[in-house]
Amino acid sequence: WAELFALQDRYGFVIASDECYSEIYFSGNKPIGGLQAAQQLRRSNKGIVMFTSLSKRSNVPGLRSGFVAGDAGLLKAFLLYRTYHGSAMSIPVQRASIAAWNDEAHVIENRRLYQEKFDKVLPILQTVFDVRLPDASFYIWLKVPDGDDLAFAKTLWQQAAIQVLPGRFLARDTEHGNPGAGYVRIALVADVETCVKAAQTIAALYRS
Structure with a gap:
């Protein structure tokens, strides 16, 4: 992450971190996410967004339930894009998603x-x-x-x-x-x- 951040500082690109697999790991070696790494290295979230979903952690790719977090400026633009190009989940899928996100067992x-x-x-x-x-x-x-x-x-x-x-x-x-x-x-x-x-x-x- 430190190397990636150094490259970002040099070239000015956006880091969009796909963390859908972040909860599938072995022997307690939990990987660190982009926003966590930025915090530990005392960086802001500027230029960094992370994506994740229920698909891998809960084995429910069909729900299409996830979230994005990070740079508020990037998320503002993303929200506008999502408003015109996204689709709302049905109530049953929303309820199933809530249950899955709230359960770690x-x-x-x-x-x-x-x-x-x-x-x-x-x-x-x-x-x-x-x-x-x-x-x-x-x-x-x-x-x-x-x-x-x-x-x-x-x-x-x-x-x-x-x-x-x-x-x-x-x-x-x-x-x-x-x-x-x-x-x-x-x-x-x-x-x-x-x-x-x-x-x-x-x-x-x-x-x-």
Whole structure:
């Protein structure tokens, strides 16, 4: 954050921090947010906004419930934009959102379940692939043996009905290559049993 702030001071850009995954972490290593970092480094919120939502912390992406906080000047302009381009949530969705934002017990359980999935899935995949526990989030970045992430994803879908995302789709081709190429992103969003079964299927498919 200190390095990012130094660059902001030098070039004058706005920091829009996507913190939707901030409550999915392991071993008590809670990440620090942009506004928290600014406060600890005795900076103002000028030029900084953070976004978050219920989608990851509560596993309810369909609610489209979140908030933005930070620089009052930027938020004033954002509010005007939101007024003309946003849409209001229905009353039932608002009530569900209130319940989710006010409860931390399910968030703690959510983190526990993700930890369990990683604990059970990684050892299975590591018998065949180069893969490790991420610092946070609920994704596994699996290195594809032959480097063709698109073909790997197609094979899993065609032969096992397992969906993964080719890493190249999450970046762009540049003169230095595509940083996502050669990897697939696996989302551990299903229940524990389903994730374990999928890992076993993937390993068996490439072990043979």
